[in-house]
Amino acid sequence: MGQQAASMELMDKLVGLCKRRGFVFQNSEPYSGLSGFFDYGPLGVELNRNIEKFWWDYMVRLRENVVGLDSACIGPEAVWVASGHVGAFNDVLVDDKNSKERFRIDQLKYQAEDDAEKAEIFALNWIAAGGGDETHFWDGLKEHIGYYPLNPNSGKASRFTIPRQFNLMFRQQIGATGEAAQTGYLRAETCQPIFVDFELVRVGSRQQVPFGIAQVGKAFRNEINPRNFLFRCREFSQMELEFFVRPDELVEKLKAAGVAAEDGADGQPGTQASTMDWYDYWLAQRKAYYAELGLPEDKLRIVPHPPEKLAHYARAACDVYFEFPHGWGELEGIHHRGDYDLKQHQQHSGKSFTYFDMDAEQALIASGMDKAEARAAATYLPVCIETSVGLGRTFLAVLSAAYAEDTQETKHEGKDEDIRIVLRLHPRLAPVKAAVLPLSKKLGGPGSEAYRLYRELLRAGLNCEYDDAGSIGKRYRRQDEIGTPWCICYDFESTGEKGDELKDTVTIRDRDTLEQVRVPISEVAAWIQKRLN
RNA sequence: GCGGGAGUAGCUUAAUGGUAAAGCUCCAGCCUUCCAAGCUGGUCACGCGGGUUCGAUUCCCGUCUCCCGCUCCA
Numbered sequence: 001m002g003q004q005a006a007s008m009e010l011m012d013k014l015v016g017l018c019k020r021r022g023f024v025f026q027n028s029e030p031y032s033g034l035s036g037f038f039d040y041g042p043l044g045v046e047l048n049r050n051i052e053k054f055w056w057d058y059m060v061r062l063r064e065n066v067v068g069l070d071s072a073c074i075g076p077e078a079v080w081v082a083s084g085h086v087g088a089f090n091d092v093l094v095d096d097k098n099s100k101e102r103f104r105i106d107q108l109k110y111q112a113e114d115d116a117e118k119a120e121i122f123a124l125n126w127i128a129a130g131g132g133d134e135t136h137f138w139d140g141l142k143e144h145i146g147y148y149p150l151n152p153n154s155g156k157a158s159r160f161t162i163p164r165q166f167n168l169m170f171r172q173q174i175g176a177t178g179e180a181a182q183t184g185y186l187r188a189e190t191c192q193p194i195f196v197d198f199e200l201v202r203v204g205s206r207q208q209v210p211f212g213i214a215q216v217g218k219a220f221r222n223e224i225n226p227r228n229f230l231f232r233c234r235e236f237s238q239m240e241l242e243f244f245v246r247p248d249e250l251v252e253k254l255k256a257a258g259v260a261a262e263d264g265a266d267g268q269p270g271t272q273a274s275t276m277d278w279y280d281y282w283l284a285q286r287k288a289y290y291a292e293l294g295l296p297e298d299k300l301r302i303v304p305h306p307p308e309k310l311a312h313y314a315r316a317a318c319d320v321y322f323e324f325p326h327g328w329g330e331l332e333g334i335h336h337r338g339d340y341d342l343k344q345h346q347q348h349s350g351k352s353f354t355y356f357d358m359d360a361e362q363a364l365i366a367s368g369m370d371k372a373e374a375r376a377a378a379t380y381l382p383v384c385i386e387t388s389v390g391l392g393r394t395f396l397a398v399l400s401a402a403y404a405e406d407t408q409e410t411k412h413e414g415k416d417e418d419i420r421i422v423l424r425l426h427p428r429l430a431p432v433k434a435a436v437l438p439l440s441k442k443l444g445g446p447g448s449e450a451y452r453l454y455r456e457l458l459r460a461g462l463n464c465e466y467d468d469a470g471s472i473g474k475r476y477r478r479q480d481e482i483g484t485p486w487c488i489c490y491d492f493e494s495t496g497e498k499g500d501e502l503k504d505t506v507t508i509r510d511r512d513t514l515e516q517v518r519v520p521i522s523e524v525a526a527w528i529q530k531r532l533n
Numbered sequence: 534g535c536g537g538g539a540g541u542a543g544c545u546u547a548a549u550g551g552u553a554a555a556g557c558u559c560c561a562g563c564c565u566u567c568c569a570a571g572c573u574g575g576u577c578a579c580g581c582g583g584g585u586u587c588g589a590u591u592c593c594c595g596u597c598u599c600c601c602g603c604u605c606c607a
Contacts, residue, residue: 012600015599016543016544019543020543020544020558020559026598026599029598031580031581031597032580032581032596032597032598033580033597033598033599034597034598035597035598035599091604091605093534093604095534095535095536095603095604096603097535101602101603101604102534102535102603102604103603103604104604161534161535164534166534166604168605189607190607219607221605221607223605224534224604224605225534225603225604225605227600227605231607232605232606232607233607236607237607238607239607240607319606319607329606330606330607331607332607333606333607388607389607390607391607392607393607394607408568408569409568410568410569410570411568411569411570411571412569412570418568418569419569420568420569437567439565439566439567440564440565440566441562441563441564441566442564442565443565469560469561470566470569471564471566471567471568471569471570471571472566472567472568473566473567473568473569473570474568474569474570475568475569476567476568476569477568477569478569480568487567487568489567491565491566491567492565497565507567509567509568514568516567
């Protein structure tokens with residue numbers, strides 16, 4: 001079996017496990033499903049929340065200068081025109097009928113750079129005018145630019161389909177009656193509302209640059225072809241931080257004026273850090289985050305964008321790649337966005353998004369700069385460093401890294417050993433922290449000591465299960481499969497019927513080592529909590 | 534969306550132009566039961582729609598979904 005086949009097998013196993021045990025399944029199953037949409041079941045929702053909580057604590061709660069936002073999932077057309085998505089997400093695609101490849105029309109091979117853009121505009125107009133057949137379009141384009149474009153891979157002429165427009169955003173009619181309705185879009189990324197709300201959040205939270213706004217929420221993209229389970233969906237959750245810092249121009253002026261630099265809080269870059277220093281800072285923070293999250297290092301890679309692939313406004317960008325079952329794929333993007341987004345919204349809305357940096361102004365004046373000049377220098381659009389992670393992708397990464405199969409001895413007739421499926425999830429992420437399993441059903445039931453312990457753990461804030469069905473071995477395996485780190489067994493010793501020594505104690509079994517320790521019932525909750533932190 | 538493959542219980546696999554079989558899982562019960570043991574009983578399927586036919590899970594068409602390539606970048 002090749003590596004590709006083996007890894008696809010892993011994906012199939014994950015999909016099966018997720019469906020069987022209620023982690024994730026396809027949306028609208030009874031109606032044969034809807035491509036690119038998934039529902040998170042009882043265990044999935046817990047795992048998701050645990051991942052999200054970890055991110056939120058790491059990025060927001062433990063920091064003085066990052067605040068949260070939870071914006072609407074839909075926004076007016078103007079916002080998405082300003083962000084560039086109405087234009088950029090509007091790809092015009094053609095298929096090569098000979099090679100079966102698909103291309104954006106502006107990425108065919110042209111004799112001059114301008115012609116690519118001309119061709120795209122020509123195609124958009126042609127589609128808007130009602131379209132036609134292939135001959136009509138390609139002959140029209142030839143008349144327009146003087147020749148037929150070529151296949152960029154082969155460099156040869158080919159037969160292409162008519163251009164088709166793919167809008168990757170979900171367009172919505174807002175307002176119940178047709179005439180009064182205005183056009184809106186489901187947000188294609190969670191960061192745009194952060195930029196739009198920048199001023200209200202800043203003023204309301206009394207934050208000053210440098211500071212960040214974080215948001216976790218749903219985003220929607222009408223993907224041409226959703227693929228690879230949770231990797232590419234049409235509805236997905238993002239965990240994004242937009243962090244706003246002083247522009248380099250101001251920092252240069254502070255330095256030139258001889259203003260003394262001050263250190264930043266919590267090991268952050270100081271008052272005269274460049275925007276690239278901040279980019280490096282967040283990149284390092286994100287690396288540290290992944291180390292703590294527990295994803296294996298050899299499955300993670302940081303890949304910088306080569307300069308020629310950067311968006312025109314971006315100073316630097318890199319992606320965090322993870323080796324998913326289907327191959328390496330992007331988990332997170334870390335981008336230096338310049339002041340592009342705030343500038344766009346300032347232009348399109350006609351409102352001011354500039355920030356007045358009083359500290360900078362006073363420092364410049366104190367160092368002898370003219371007051372008006374200092375004020376001008378201290379009034380700016382902050383530069384934004386973005387970190388943007390896919391929650392569903394993290395979910396898939398965590399699951400695929402945790403999935404393992406053991407061989408264990410078995411009592412099954414005719415078999416010596418059995419395969420044990422175990423999710424080696426970090427206890428912090430495990431959807432179920434512990435399971436209370438009375439050794440025999442006679443030791444269980446409502447009103448039993450075992451059940452009381454289960455209730456106590458729930459009240460202590462630990463998501464736990466109680467299971468007294470069938471054999472103890474089977475119940476252990478069921479918990480292994482969902483990654484429950486600890487199984488608590490209430491046995492006949494616990495009752496005291498075999499002597500006082502072990503009375504009121506239970507065994508706690510470790511998911512990974514299968515080893516058991518005896519712990520007094522009264523200490524179980526604390527025992528678990530200690531190991532979760 | 535285009536091209537290639539696929540769709541029978543939760544899973545793995547049967548059979549059939551005449552109302553679908555099994556193993557595992559699952560559920561209930563028995564068992565002083567510590568790693569999917571054993572025993573008894575039970576639930577659950579021809580993806581959906583249309584056509585051909587006396588009759589379709591089986592043949593045909595469409596559709597939906599899944600897998601592989603083109604494309605994608607959270």
